[in-house]
Amino acid sequence: MAGAIYGAVDLGGSKVLSLVATPDGEVLARDRRPTLAPEGPEAVLRQIEDSLRAAVAEAGLTLAELRAVGIASPGPLDVRTGVVSHPPNLPGWGELPLRRLMEERLGLPVAVDNDATAAAVGEHAFGAGRGARHMVFVTVGTGIGGGIICDGRPYRGKSGAAGELGHIVVQTDGPPCGCGNRGCVEALASGTAIARRARELLAAGRAAALARLTAGGEQPTAELVHRAALDGDEDCRALLSEAGRYLGVALASYANALDPELIVLGGGVLQAGEMLLAPAREALFTLTLPQIRRDLQLELGALGASAGALGMVAELHREMPA
Ligand SMILES: [Zn+2]
Known part of the structure; x- marks a missing residue:
């Protein structure tokens, strides 16, 4: 061979x-x-x-x-x-x-x-980021992580820890994050964060469609929140929209810092599709500076797992x- x-x-x-x-x-x-x-x-x-x-x-x-x-x-x-x-x-x-x-x-x-760095390199080499010189890859799953491609190579920083994109603070004094800070985008837009907010809604007697989906004792997940939102649950729609907006605020921060050609999104939470993506896209393109916004693309990853x-x-x- x-x-x-x-x-x-x-x-x-x-x-x-x-x-x-x-x-x-x-x-x-x-x-x-x-x-x-x-x-x-x-x-x-x-x-x-x-x-x-x-x-x-x-x-x-x-x-x-x-x-x-x-x-x-x-x-x-x-x-x-x-x-x-x-x-x-x-x-x-x-x-x-x-x-x-x-x-x-x-x-x-x-x-x-x-x-997460490897996934960024993979999307850049063989997936949605082919041909880009500067790219940011963000994965939204249980947590939020990512990788930065700068001049075609992964950017690693002084200690190799660069790309901790989940720990950009988007809400000062927001909910606690696993890293010890408050208001990180991971604490507001990850699958774990969406599930936590869903539990709060259920405890307050809200989110009727989600309550029906979890009546058998299931724990609410981002996937169930999405299904309830598709069934017309307004509380779940608002929850996904809010998570999407926080994600978009973080994306705009990455873009303003790095001026990439392309941001690629991956991870299971993106299964929520436009309910999450539309507010994320709107925040991204509203909060980026005009020169940064010009020719900036937001795309879904092509390689999956x-x-x-x-x-x-x-x-x-x-x-x-x-
Ligand atoms: Zn954090």
């Missing part, structure tokens, strides 16, 4: 996604399985190896035929050393030398990057070509 073949893994708190791909992002095989995070690091490392081996076998290859393996991991982590430090979604990890441990298991060179793993393929191809 001509050219290098890469293995890539997106490690999440609940799922491991592995794929085998060519340098131009053609996916030859993929595997998806549970992370087994509650069982601790040893079980998770085994899941990564088993998942990767399954994808390699499905591609009709052996591990030794891979040029290298990239792992998109929850942070915080050090890209240079490949050490992951106390990731909130992976209990018991402490300071874990993920790169070294996986190199020992696989007998291959391994690169590790922050999952594969963005992080494909970003690792792009990084490996740049760092470890055939």
